[in-house]
Amino acid sequence: MNNSSPILVLAPMRGITTMHYRKAFIRHFQGLDIEMAPFIPTVSAERINPKLLKDVLPENNSGLPLIPQLIGNKADDFVQMAIALHDLGYNEINWNLGCPHKPIRKKRRGSGLLPYPDSVDAILDQVCDRSPCRISVKVRLGVSDPSELMALIPVLNKYPLSEVVIHPRTAEQMYDGTVDLDAFEDAYHNIDLPVCYNGDINDLSFFRALQSRFPEIDRFMLGRGLLTNPFLCEVIKSGDPKIENAIERIAAFHSDVLASYEAILHGDHPVLGKMKEFWTYQSTHLSNGRNMFKKLKKTQRLSTYKAIVAEFLADAEWMA
Numbered sequence: 001m002n003n004s005s006p007i008l009v010l011a012p013m014r015g016i017t018t019m020h021y022r023k024a025f026i027r028h029f030q031g032l033d034i035e036m037a038p039f040i041p042t043v044s045a046e047r048i049n050p051k052l053l054k055d056v057l058p059e060n061n062s063g064l065p066l067i068p069q070l071i072g073n074k075a076d077d078f079v080q081m082a083i084a085l086h087d088l089g090y091n092e093i094n095w096n097l098g099c100p101h102k103p104i105r106k107k108r109r110g111s112g113l114l115p116y117p118d119s120v121d122a123i124l125d126q127v128c129d130r131s132p133c134r135i136s137v138k139v140r141l142g143v144s145d146p147s148e149l150m151a152l153i154p155v156l157n158k159y160p161l162s163e164v165v166i167h168p169r170t171a172e173q174m175y176d177g178t179v180d181l182d183a184f185e186d187a188y189h190n191i192d193l194p195v196c197y198n199g200d201i202n203d204l205s206f207f208r209a210l211q212s213r214f215p216e217i218d219r220f221m222l223g224r225g226l227l228t229n230p231f232l233c234e235v236i237k238s239g240d241p242k243i244e245n246a247i248e249r250i251a252a253f254h255s256d257v258l259a260s261y262e263a264i265l266h267g268d269h270p271v272l273g274k275m276k277e278f279w280t281y282q283s284t285h286l287s288n289g290r291n292m293f294k295k296l297k298k299t300q301r302l303s304t305y306k307a308i309v310a311e312f313l314a315d316a317e318w319m320a
């Protein structure tokens with residue numbers, strides 16, 4: 001058994017787990033070990049600039065180890081971006097081979113590359129040879145068919161990848177339906193590289209079931225489960241689902257996230273956009289979260305928003 005102290009990784013979630021969210025999260029919650037940043041599209045060398053890399057500039061980091069993620073299908077661009085990230089101090093970069101969105105897929109980026117092992121091979125050949133950073137990949141089972149990942153595995157096994165993060169859904173599933181743990185198991189047994197499990201870790205009991213089914217896996221990536229329950233890493237690490245002062249801690253976290261968006265976004269509308277997305281997840285475990293979110297969704301003014309949040313949090317209970 002290798003997983004008595006699992007390594008817990010924050011999943012990249014574009015638009016949500018921004019540097020602002022990540023910094024606030026680390027100030028208020030424990031148990032997370034590593035963060036993976038949302039994807040940055042690869043661009044040619046002359047278009048690489050601090051604005052593009054802003055989310056991963058070291059001065060914006062939360063303090064936890066951060067793995068930047070790139071999405072793209074041009075080896076040269078990838079290598080130039082890897083050099084720029086290495087100059088910022090990074091030693092590992094993740095390549096996104098999992099993004100399920102159709103416009104991205106159609107351009108053979110993200111999960112759109114999964115059915116093309118030869119293309120992946122050609123890119124990894126260049127990137128692993130020329131990148132100053134170690135490379136990991138984040139994959140799904142395939143676009144429509146789990147056998148696509150199985151066909152890609154011999155290619156992945158050829159390279160010294162630091163890790164293969166597997167989210168066991170197909171791209172066509174998007175985030176619906178259930179994760180396919182049998183397909184994950186098949187893939188896991190065929191991969192000769194370190195594997196990180198990702199998908200639907202929403203509570204301690206699912207996490208424990210994963211641990212007992214895959215006792216050698218010691219890396220787990222958490223996305224929506226952690227956004228809805230930011231105490232989840234603490235609960236997993238301690239084994240104790242009881243949380244003291246949960247609502248006060250959520251309120252303090254919320255104030256921090258709100259303050260950082262108010263500081264950088266201009267006008268009520270963009271701040272409200274970010275905060276409504278925040279509550280899409282964060283309201284799930286509040287006893288009055290459903291009603292609160294319904295009211296928040298209609299709000300057009302920040303002052304009304306703040307009043308609603310204060311009113312509902314004053315009455316809320318944390319439903320673990």
Ligand SMILES: Cc1cc2nc3c(=O)[nH]c(=O)nc-3n(C[C@H](O)[C@H](O)[C@H](O)COP(=O)(O)O)c2cc1C
Nearest residue numbers: 011012013014038039167199200201222223224225
């Ligand atoms: C809104 C949203 C944005 C996401 N952005 C990214 C991303 O930038 N890079 C990536 O590899 N995966 C991204 N994902 C996928 C998550 O990292 C993760 O693989 C997925 O949510 C499954 O894990 P979970 O069940 O723990 O949430 C995103 C998912 C969502 C819902």
